[in-house]
Amino acid sequence: MISTLETQAKRPPFSPEKLTEVQGVIKQFPEGKQKSAILRVLHIAEEEFGGWLSPETMDYVAELLDIQSIEVYEVATFYTMFNLKPTGKFVFEVCRTGPCMLVGSDEIIDYIKSKLGISAVGETSADGMFTLKTAECLGACGYGPMLQCGKVYHEHLTPAKVDELMDHYRAKYSSSINQN
Amino acid sequence: MGRKLLLEHIDVSGIETYDVYRNHGGYKSVEKALKTMSAQEVVEEVQKSALRGRGGAGFPTGMKWSFLAKPEGVPRYLVCNADESEPGTFKDRFLMEKLPHLMVEGMITSSYALGANTAYIYIRGEYMFVLDILEKAIAEAYAKGWLGKNILGSGYDLDLHVAPGGGAYICGEETALLESLEGKRGNPRMKPPFPAVKGLYGCPTVVNNVESICAVVPIINIGADEYLKIGTEKSSGTKLISACGNIARPGVYEIELGLSVEDFIYGDEWCRGIANGKKLKALIPGGSSVPILPAHLITSTAAGERRYMSYESLSDGGFASGSMLGSGGFIVFDEDQCIVRNTWNFARFYAHESCGQCSPCREGTSWMEKVLHRLETGKGNMRDIDLLAEINKKIEGNTICPLGDAAAWPVAAAIRHFREEFEWHVTHPNDAITRNYGMLKTPSITL
Numbered sequence: 001m002i003s004t005l006e007t008q009a010k011r012p013p014f015s016p017e018k019l020t021e022v023q024g025v026i027k028q029f030p031e032g033k034q035k036s037a038i039l040r041v042l043h044i045a046e047e048e049f050g051g052w053l054s055p056e057t058m059d060y061v062a063e064l065l066d067i068q069s070i071e072v073y074e075v076a077t078f079y080t081m082f083n084l085k086p087t088g089k090f091v092f093e094v095c096r097t098g099p100c101m102l103v104g105s106d107e108i109i110d111y112i113k114s115k116l117g118i119s120a121v122g123e124t125s126a127d128g129m130f131t132l133k134t135a136e137c138l139g140a141c142g143y144g145p146m147l148q149c150g151k152v153y154h155e156h157l158t159p160a161k162v163d164e165l166m167d168h169y170r171a172k173y174s175s176s177i178n179q180n
Numbered sequence: 181m182g183r184k185l186l187l188e189h190i191d192v193s194g195i196e197t198y199d200v201y202r203n204h205g206g207y208k209s210v211e212k213a214l215k216t217m218s219a220q221e222v223v224e225e226v227q228k229s230a231l232r233g234r235g236g237a238g239f240p241t242g243m244k245w246s247f248l249a250k251p252e253g254v255p256r257y258l259v260c261n262a263d264e265s266e267p268g269t270f271k272d273r274f275l276m277e278k279l280p281h282l283m284v285e286g287m288i289t290s291s292y293a294l295g296a297n298t299a300y301i302y303i304r305g306e307y308m309f310v311l312d313i314l315e316k317a318i319a320e321a322y323a324k325g326w327l328g329k330n331i332l333g334s335g336y337d338l339d340l341h342v343a344p345g346g347g348a349y350i351c352g353e354e355t356a357l358l359e360s361l362e363g364k365r366g367n368p369r370m371k372p373p374f375p376a377v378k379g380l381y382g383c384p385t386v387v388n389n390v391e392s393i394c395a396v397v398p399i400i401n402i403g404a405d406e407y408l409k410i411g412t413e414k415s416s417g418t419k420l421i422s423a424c425g426n427i428a429r430p431g432v433y434e435i436e437l438g439l440s441v442e443d444f445i446y447g448d449e450w451c452r453g454i455a456n457g458k459k460l461k462a463l464i465p466g467g468s469s470v471p472i473l474p475a476h477l478i479t480s481t482a483a484g485e486r487r488y489m490s491y492e493s494l495s496d497g498g499f500a501s502g503s504m505l506g507s508g509g510f511i512v513f514d515e516d517q518c519i520v521r522n523t524w525n526f527a528r529f530y531a532h533e534s535c536g537q538c539s540p541c542r543e544g545t546s547w548m549e550k551v552l553h554r555l556e557t558g559k560g561n562m563r564d565i566d567l568l569a570e571i572n573k574k575i576e577g578n579t580i581c582p583l584g585d586a587a588a589w590p591v592a593a594a595i596r597h598f599r600e601e602f603e604w605h606v607t608h609p610n611d612a613i614t615r616n617y618g619m620l621k622t623p624s625i626t627l
Contacts, residue, residue, distance in 0.1 A: 028339075028343070030298075035362065038363040039343070043344060043346070071363075074364075075346070075364065075365060079345065079348050081346045082346060098267050099268050099511050102425045102511070102517060103425070103426070135306070136265075136533060137529065138306050139304070139307065140273075141268050141269070141424035141430075151309045
């Protein structure tokens with residue numbers, strides 16, 4: 001599993017550079033309407049603070065936007081992109097909606113489950129590397145089956161391509177560890 | 181060969197960058213509008229073009245613009261709906277990803293027409309990589325003086341920003357989008373008041389789809405008269421169609437409205453027929469919310485007339501034997517596909533995406549999903565088929581926004597046209613579990 005040390009390193013507050021970025025986002029909206037920045041700030045916070053939104057992270061965002069914590073909780077629980085529990089290092093979100101199903105997304109979901117040794121969508125591989133999730137239509141209907149990992153869309157999936165992807169992300173993780 | 185207005189330069193290398201885009205006639209509509217036309221003249225030109233909203237509903241864009249309230253001293257907003265989430269639809273992503281400056285140019289020309297000094301592009305959160313592309317284009321446009329203060333010395337100021345969603349289909353509904361842009365849950369608002377009167381932050385607001393805003397650029401460049409020559413009498417111009425499902429060549433195609441459905445499915449220039457030499461079984465022509473058509477109603481109407489890719493021809497026959505152009509999300513089914521399974525899949529989508537605000541939709545979509553799952557897995561009975569129709573009637577028209585209707589209509593159409601397939605699932609419970617209806621080999625199905 002991911003070491004406690006590593007998780008602890010990724011807690012609020014934002015670095016000065018990130019704080020500047022967040023203030024830039026807030027300035028895109030009229031004075032007094034800083035709450036409009038919430039979704040973008042939550043995306044940034046999730047990326048910065050370990051891939052999920054802890055209560056501590058949400059309270060911090062509330063403080064930054066000068067709004068009540070409950071206003072952040074109600075938004076974070078409504079939108080499906082936000083992880084409210086810790087995940088693996090990488091989250092594979094496979095589109096399961098009609099057009100992707102027509103070209104084999106169910107088979108890809110089954111294949112990923114067997115590769116990761118997990119029994120259900122939502123689980124994380126034993127090594128803590130990958131979490132499998134499903135998503136509703138991601139707007140890649142002509143290029144399915146597909147999955148999203150972070151900002152990246154991986155399209156035209158086959159079992160062989162899934163193998164390559166897992167190798168790719170494992171290597172990416174190893175090199176990020178070595179750099180630190 | 182059809183005429184291309186939006187994708188004319190799509191194959192030019194580097195067209196996503198400012199210099200290449202500008203060298204291929206980019207930002208000319210801004211020059212023309214700001215230097216030679218009043219804001220009102222731009223609105224009138226768009227009205228005259230008869231452009232219909234390209235997001236799905238098909239409401240005339242120019243008319244929507246003309247409704248915008250203009251009280252003194254109150255800011256007005258243009259918000260671009262880039263929350264593309266209708267299953268089968270991926271054209272807006274294509275436009276923004278490949279032609280970000282066309283999006284920016286459309287926003288400038290349209291904002292000028294509406295007298296908006298701040299405009300937002302609300303993009304679905306999953307398209308974060310597209311947001312990066314747009315922000316790069318916006319930064320280039322600011323650097324070249326197309327955004328900011330006193331654009332082209334005209335005295336007109338405009339700030340343009342991109343705001344991401346967080347994963348919610350409902351935010352494609354314009355009032356839910358505005359709620360979301362204000363930093364709240366995406367619960368649709370009661371209408372009236374319409375956004376044109378009370379929209380973003382309670383100010384007059386126009387919300388338009390990405391493709392509609394991009395279409396303003398060629399309309400201003402070539403003029404409404406020329407635009408009206410393209411397409412049919414009731415469907416002017418070109419439309420992006422995102423074709424997917426079991427076709428040989430999926431992708432985004434710009435067509436002149438009025439192209440025959442047969443040419444689009446089988447033509448070399450477009451889908452190139454059904455994949456793997458199979459037969460055509462069904463079509464959803466405009467995104468998952470529109471009625472499905474069985475094979476005999478696809479290339480011709482119930483009256484035996486040729487079917488065309490236009491608002492009027494695709495809806496010919498109404499809900500009994502027609503469908504809708506919708507968003508242009510064109511989903512093709514081959515002979516091996518199970519309609520019950522697909523209908524259940526889409527019902528699951530709507531149950532997942534219902535915002536939960538209105539009980540007929542929240543409960544109804546979830547019951548439809550459960551009943552369809554029962555049928556698909558061979559555990560249903562004949563009464564379930566009629567039960568679905570009953571649930572339908574209780575959702576339709578009883579909710580704040582159209583998501584409930586969008587969930588109900590496809591189920592009704594699937595039963596109308598493929599009732600025997602639903603009945604087969606009841607009479608063949610074991611086969612229903614182990615194989616797709618119509619499919620000879622046994623697929624692995626995860627239910």
